Amino acid sequence: PQKPIIAAGSTGSIPATADLLTLIAGLPEGAVVLPGLDRDLDPASLEAQETHPQHGMFRLLAKMALSPEDILDWQGGDIAGAPPERRELIFNVMRPAGSVTDWRELGPPAPAALEGVDYINCPGPDEEAGVIALKLREALETPGKTAALVTPDRRLARRVASELGRWDIEIDDSAGLSLAQTPPGSFLRLTAELVAHQFQPLDLLAVGKHPLAAGGMVPAQFRQLIRGLEVSVLRGPRPAPGLAALIDLAPDKRTDLKNLLETIAALATEFTAAMARPKITLGELLKTHITFMEALASSDEKNGREPLWSGDDGEATAGFIAELMEVSDVLSDIEPASYPALLDVLMIGRAVRPSFGSHPRLAILGLLEARLQHADLIILGGLNEGTWPPDVGSDPWMSRPMRKDFGLPSPERRIGLTAHDFQQAFCAPEVVMTRASRVDGTPTVPSRWLMRLEKLLFGLDQDLAGKLFLPSAWLHWQAQLDRPDVVSPISPPAPKPPIEARPRQLSVTQIETWMRDPYAIYARHILKIRALDPLDAAPDAAVYGNLIHNTLDDFSARFPNELPVDALDQLIQIGAEHFEPLLKHPGVWAFWWPRFLRIAAWFVELEAERRQDVAVIHSEAAGEFVFAGSVGDFKLTAKADRIDELKSGELRIIDYKTGAPPSKTEVAAGYAPQLPLEAVIAEAGGFSGIAAKPVGELDYWRLRGSNPAGEVSSAGDEPAQLAAAAKEGLAALVRLFDQVETPYEARPSPEAAPKYSDYEHLARVKEWSSADGEEG
Structure with missing residues (x-):
């Protein structure tokens, strides 16, 4: 070629790229720019140092049959603006391991080497993101000043972008936003999961509350109905699969909710039918899916295509779908159940970058993007081992010797490339280095280059090193952003209605x-x-307790007098009827059902013994008692698990407990008044169908289901005294709260x-x- 050809920004780490650079260097008008070459290093010292930042360029020079002395200086001037002392310092920091002992021969670094360099060691990633955002915001105070965060940590980048939102700053992130996280991309994924999972509550709410969902209605009306559906139908135990089950669960008086579910079912008819097929082409599935998406995104005023496919993210999603449609003909049929996972996998790596709207002087850059970018302030974030440099780990398929035999680069080559990125960025006019001491509660290890810099500086000039590695005032300033001027401790709530x-x-x-x-x-x-x-x-302890209570209640209601001969079989059969709706949960079948069987055997054995002195059993007995208050009557209600009318003329009140029952001390102190108050109602004849009689026993039947399967304990030795004390205590409580100055305190007695x-x-x-x- 007769025109100049210049290759800049590459170190030739890929063999094919190295061949291209060698060819360009040999052209009459060709030139290769090697960024940050250290010509004072001995090439022999780098042969086995693949983690060294200069290793890749020295390999390239060897391929070109050149020595470092053959490389000319760039004649365009020092565009980076870093002082020569800074570059000398970083070259010394990055010396090969074999020549680190030469550090002792170095003199103290010139103060200019650290002019414009700052280091901030943050307690955690939140503080690190906050400090970086504050530094970026401070840069905007200088007219025309540019600043960039350079980091391989995507989580840190997102945190910083979020922190900048407090100043309404939209920052340009070179990595963009994952397509799956954009509104159209997430709507594509969520609608696929909705139908694949047969309209389970979580999936239905995720789609219904999505900003693109409107269901052909006014969007605000649609979201209001979804919230009503959540409260009335979707919360609680998981319903049976399908919209038909949800329609049956909707209250009869909420016809608007039934209509909403029927509308969604109608919109999803074709897509649901396609997902029900055992095999289907990707193209057919996509067509029915897009039809459902557009119908669900339509409002009373707009066709769903407009909000779905407009804007940068809509165009990117449409392009992604178009690519899938193009290749769908050459793919074999797929199982519809795998369709959501297929979309997730194909979306990996797809990013959306806004075409406009970000700040012109701020940017977030990855290591690759930062190689050819320039900014007045460079912030190096995430300088921890495992992040920068990355953790190369081990290859389960090919060991390092095997890779070498195949002519493949070792994993450590990546560390060398990121070391070169660090070295280059360190030579910016103004540099801030940050790291988090703990991430997710786990202590982190500083980047090896930070540790090298620290050791070298403290060995050569402790005063200069102390200035760099002392705690930074920026952490204090960042903390002040969210710290109130005055911290006033609140008092416990004590409303007086x-x-x-x-x-x-x-x-x-x-x-x-x-x-x-x-x-x-x-x-x-x-x-x-x-x-x-x-x-x-999922079924929890409360559900388990209700199952046991309902089963025993049903058994007592069916056999209130004499026990049948096959009492255990009858109880197990009743238990199976109550457990049946939940046996699809593995934990219910594996743990709860065996516990119930042990409880059933213990219960029947106890019943055979205790029913000898029982005349009749009342299960789930409802009752009430009225107290005369200073401002009107106060009604006490109860539903006793079981009341036995004994042949002796007394009553036995039983409370079933699947958890630990209260102690006699708690009952006597009045903190567990349930059974004593039920005794008050019983002695006054307040239970329906039960005449007023003295209460002779107050028992807790603990239904453990382990070993032992059950236990009987008494609430107290003197039921009459407990009842009298409970009656007087409640009357006093009613009188107290009948006074307007008595507050409803939160936890008045901590113990x-x-x-x-x-x-x-x-x-x-x-x-x-x-x-x-x-x-x-």
């Missing part, structure tokens, strides 16, 4: 809550706040506080209790 707003009816189980945590009563019965069930809930409360976060317990030294 008007008398007419206070509840006049509670159950016996809620009385215990009232005593231990009055604020929970305030939140539940006055503010009317209820805890939502978890989404896609008696409940172990769990749905309203603990609402009362901000951890915030004020830690200040009191109660906990945390």
